[in-house]
Amino acid sequence: MKLSILGCNGPFPDQGGACSGYLVESDSNRTKLVLDLGSGTLSRLLELSSLNSIDALILSHLHFDHMSDVTVLSYMLDFYDIESFKVICQETPSENRRLIRGKLDAFPPQDLQIGEFAVQFTRVKHPVETYAIKIIGDDAVFVYTGDTNECAEIELFCSGADTILADCGLTSEVWAPSKPHMNPSGCARLARDSRAGQLVLSHLNPLFDKGKLLNEARDIFTNTRLAEAGMQIRI
Ligand SMILES: [Zn+2]
Numbered sequence: 001m002k003l004s005i006l007g008c009n010g011p012f013p014d015q016g017g018a019c020s021g022y023l024v025e026s027d028s029n030r031t032k033l034v035l036d037l038g039s040g041t042l043s044r045l046l047e048l049s050s051l052n053s054i055d056a057l058i059l060s061h062l063h064f065d066h067m068s069d070v071t072v073l074s075y076m077l078d079f080y081d082i083e084s085f086k087v088i089c090q091e092t093p094s095e096n097r098r099l100i101r102g103k104l105d106a107f108p109p110q111d112l113q114i115g116e117f118a119v120q121f122t123r124v125k126h127p128v129e130t131y132a133i134k135i136i137g138d139d140a141v142f143v144y145t146g147d148t149n150e151c152a153e154i155e156l157f158c159s160g161a162d163t164i165l166a167d168c169g170l171t172s173e174v175w176a177p178s179k180p181h182m183n184p185s186g187c188a189r190l191a192r193d194s195r196a197g198q199l200v201l202s203h204l205n206p207l208f209d210k211g212k213l214l215n216e217a218r219d220i221f222t223n224t225r226l227a228e229a230g231m232q233i234r235i
């Protein structure tokens with residue numbers, strides 16, 4: 001399968017950047033899933049795919065840096081001959097969930113088969129209801145951690161993953177067990193202990209030094225790279 005980074009910032013975009021959004025395509029190109037659609041990602045998605053060929057949008061959680069472009073997607077759908085657009089999302093927080101309406105057809109995050117991909121979920125550690133997402137297909141296993149701090153659930157879920165796309169939203173200096181994100185060392189330990197093939201650090205805060213984040217992670221897990229908008233990664 002192929003992963004395209006539509007945006008990798010959080011909780012706000014960098015200059016010319018975009019928040020969380022990822023396109024996962026099968027090798028045959030017949031199955032396409034979008035994971036999160038934060039600010040600035042819809043325009044980048046449209047450069048890579050038509051809306052018609054997207055099988056589903058899966059939201060890890062309903063924080064705006066992961067879902068704000070869903071609001072303009074619903075405007076866009078009104079102008080297209082598309083009956084409904086499948087969105088997999090949770091019911092909370094209810095004030096954000098209310099923004100998913102119209103042609104956006106919502107389904108709960110439960111294990112399911114979408115085209116050539118098996119999709120699985122596990123609840124992770126974040127202030128609102130948040131799920132890590134696992135995609136299995138094309139003889140590969142991909143895990144997107146969503147937003148989470150370190151927890152037993154994500155450790156178990158990542159076991160056997162070929163590629164882990166991880167929330168590296170904090171530096172080690174400001175990280176604490178009570179915070180909502182991981183730091184580079186935590187992401188790297190997760191990849192090492194899962195025996196993953198590669199680690200991609202995302203949810204990058206524009207105020208933090210990216211080189212420092214990368215070096216810290218690579219000290220623990222060598223095959224680490226930073227997500228970058230426009231980057232395509234083979235899984
Ligand atoms: Zn976030």
Ligand SMILES: [Zn+2]
Nearest residue numbers: 061063126147
């Ligand atoms: Zn969040």
